[in-house]
Amino acid sequence: MYLYTWFTLGSAAIFAASAAASPVYPQDAVNDLQQQAIAALGKKTTGIKKGSSTCDISTAHVRKDWSVVPKVSNVPLTCGLTPRTRAAMEAAERKAYTDAVNCLLNKPSKSDPNVVPGAKSRYDDFVAQHINQTMSIHGTGNFLSWHRYFVWSYETALREECHYQGYQPYWNWFSYQNIPTESPVFDGSDTSMAGDGAFAVHNGSVSGTGNIFLPSGKGGGCITSGPFKNMTVNLGPVSPAMDGMTKVPSPFSWNPRCLKRDLSAYTAEKWLTPTNLLNITIGPAASTIETFQDELQGRFADGFLGMHAAGHFVLGGDAGDLFSSPVDVAFYLHHAMLDRVWWMWQALHSPQAFTVAGTITILNKPPAGTQH
Numbered sequence: 275m276y277l278y279t280w281f282t283l284g285s286a287a288i289f290a291a292s293a294a295a296s297p298v299y300p301q302d303a304v305n306d307l308q309q310q311a312i313a314a315l316g317k318k319t320t321g322i323k324k325g326s327s328t329c330d331i332s333t334a335h336v337r338k339d340w341s342v343v344p345k346v347s348n349v350p351l352t353c354g355l356t357p358r359t360r361a362a363m364e365a366a367e368r369k370a371y372t373d374a375v376n377c378l379l380n381k382p383s384k385s386d387p388n389v390v391p392g393a394k395s396r397y398d399d400f401v402a403q404h405i406n407q408t409m410s411i412h413g414t415g416n417f418l419s420w421h422r423y424f425v426w427s428y429e430t431a432l433r434e435e436c437h438y439q440g441y442q443p444y445w446n447w448f449s450y451q452n453i454p455t456e457s458p459v460f461d462g463s464d465t466s467m468a469g470d471g472a473f474a475v476h477n478g479s480v481s482g483t484g485n486i487f488l489p490s491g492k493g494g495g496c497i498t499s500g501p502f503k504n505m506t507v508n509l510g511p512v513s514p515a516m517d518g519m520t521k522v523p524s525p526f527s528w529n530p531r532c533l534k535r536d537l538s539a540y541t542a543e544k545w546l547t548p549t550n551l552l553n554i555t556i557g558p559a560a561s562t563i564e565t566f567q568d569e570l571q572g573r574f575a576d577g578f579l580g581m582h583a584a585g586h587f588v589l590g591g592d593a594g595d596l597f598s599s600p601v602d603v604a605f606y607l608h609h610a611m612l613d614r615v616w617w618m619w620q621a622l623h624s625p626q627a628f629t630v631a632g633t634i635t636i637l638n639k640p641p642a643g644t645q646h
Contacts (some may be wrong), residue, residue, distance in 0.1 A: 275619070276337050276441065278481050300454050303548040304448055304615075307555055314500035326537065335609060338363040340443045340467070341450070341458045363443055368458075368465040371443060371502040375603055378435035379505060392505035392509045392528035400428055401509045401600045405525050408512075408597045415632030418616050419569055425609050444610035447546040447585060448529075454588055455492075459607065462499030467604045469499040471535040471591055476517040479536070482574030483585055488587055489540055494518070496532035502603055510598025516591055525597065533602060536590030538592045545584035554581070555619050566619055570612070582612060 315331050325451075339475055340363055374430045381396035404424065412419040445467075450457035455470050462469025473492030480487045494516065506574040512525050516536060522529045550569075553559045559569040572580025579587065585608040586593045593602040600606070620627040633642035 311618040315509035374436040413636040425512040445607035451542040491536040493536040511598035513593035534591035
């Protein structure tokens with residue numbers, strides 16, 4: 275069990291539209307939802323047995339927001355929470371995380387070279403798994419649970435193989451929406467997840483099964499700053515979305531190159547909004563796991579990207595590839611945020627918390643057995 279940290283950035287006005295918020299820290303509906311979720315867990319959960327111990331909100335591991343800097347010390351604790359659940363992710367903790375990721379990037383692959391010849395590092399092993407299972411983990415009934423397990427497995431590798439002491443941080447989509455290049459996640463500092471790509475002329479990206487055009491940002495080329503500026507990407511692109519990228523001849527081919535990004539405020543402001551968040555957590559789309567997950571993943575025929583795909587295209591570049599998107603090290607922060615949103619939905623809809631809906635083929639093509 276995990277507990278995701280939250281910070282109070284204002285009053286109950288967090289439900290206001292993002293247009294009324296400040297340009298750097300939009301009023302963040304997710305904070306109020308988190309408080310409601312924790313309160314719901316406190317009332318409805320007596321603890322989940324895990325082996326010989328009991329896991330509940332007082333013993334859960336804590337995943338932190340990468341972006342939040344200010345500490346909150348004058349707000350009363352609620353629901354039995356300890357001060358550690360409100361700790362900011364300090365610069366040293368961010369550095370420890372990026373050091374651990376670089377450790378995985380420098381460890382040898384455990385994949386069978388006859389099966390995955392392009393996997394050269396331990397990091398690549400995770401990319402290869404995502405590529406291998408892409409068609410059965412997107413637009414499916416197991417999209418949420420598979421990615422939860424995937425992020426946990428990656429987190430476990432960081433901790434057990436690279437001596438990382440923390441847990442997987444998340445990228446709060448609701449900070450720096452209109453200026454992602456200034457976000458602590460993407461500002462290119464030594465304590466970031468690297469910055470934007472260098473400027474490269476290209477004609478935008480296409481998403482939503484070819485239905486949604488996204489304009490170019492100010493990047494598109496190799497990232498040039500931060501802890502991963504010299505990173506070598508070995509796998510993909512398998513299904514590139516950004517103009518100018520060339521797909522590999524086979525999914526597991528070795529294709530050494532730099533990591534490319536094209537950070538997009540357009541995508542963040544259009545789809546990563548409090549309105550869309552509230553719709554899937556306490557609004558009309560929150561009524562069932564089917565409506566929640568389908569809206570989260572997008573209604574491409576309607577031109578609606580959804581929060582999942584939108585996060586990938588805020589990053590742009592390599593992160594826009596449905597198959598090989600984990601080559602971008604920020605993939606795991608994005609999916610930890612997705613998991614956080616699902617966690618809140620589960621807490622707020624406890625009778626349906628463990629329900630699933632859909633099949634195990636992407637968009638049910640070809641048709642497969644329904645999951646329950």
